[in-house]
Amino acid sequence: MRHFNKLSNTFAIVVLCAASIAWVTAAGAASFDCSQAKAADEKAICSDAQLSAMDSQMAGLWYGYKAMPLLMGASGNRQDEAQAFLKSRTACGADTACLTKLYEQRIATLQKNIDWAVKNYCGNQ
Template sequence: MKRSALLILTIFGLTAALPAQAASFNCAKAVAADEVAICQNPELSERDTEMAALWFAYNKVPMLMGANAARRDAATDFLKLRAACGSDTACLGRVYQARVTALRAEISLAMDALAAQQ
């Protein structure tokens, strides 16, 4: 449980230290409607940065066999949902909120499971 709390605090510290306009992709090369909308909207860009930091942490958590494929599938599903929003910022906000919530929950569960094994 201590490791889970420490990881979550570290993640929040990382997201707070990142610039507000950063995104998980290069805005100079953004051509897709969703990416352009994210780059033009400071709140969505911040949400993208938060999601990217959570994904980075989640991707470092050791998983049981088969869980890595599920982790990749969830990331692919997120990108499809995000693309389906196009330039609709309200839709993008909902998709990001759901992804951030899911990543936080998955990190917490994974860390608790890892701590239980030790």
């Protein structure tokens, strides 16, 4: 029964993550306030519907991934990866091809990391 409860908690996290992704994607807007966009990358994201949707999808995945219980070292790596993404995004500037590729990679990485975290968490309970 204890294993079932922990599995139920993990399932609830995954459902919450999926719901947040659906909500953010349905909104179709960037994950940040475009009226406050100042940097070239932010302006490019706000002016491109595809990039804006990718940013929202990535933000939903990040929200779910951030909520996943991880070991201490993995938790620090998670934050380092997020900072590296933002640094790379800034380096892209207004280059939409660069931003698109970066978002595709980040979304794929977050999906892989969430899958890994769910499998690891369930396997260790």
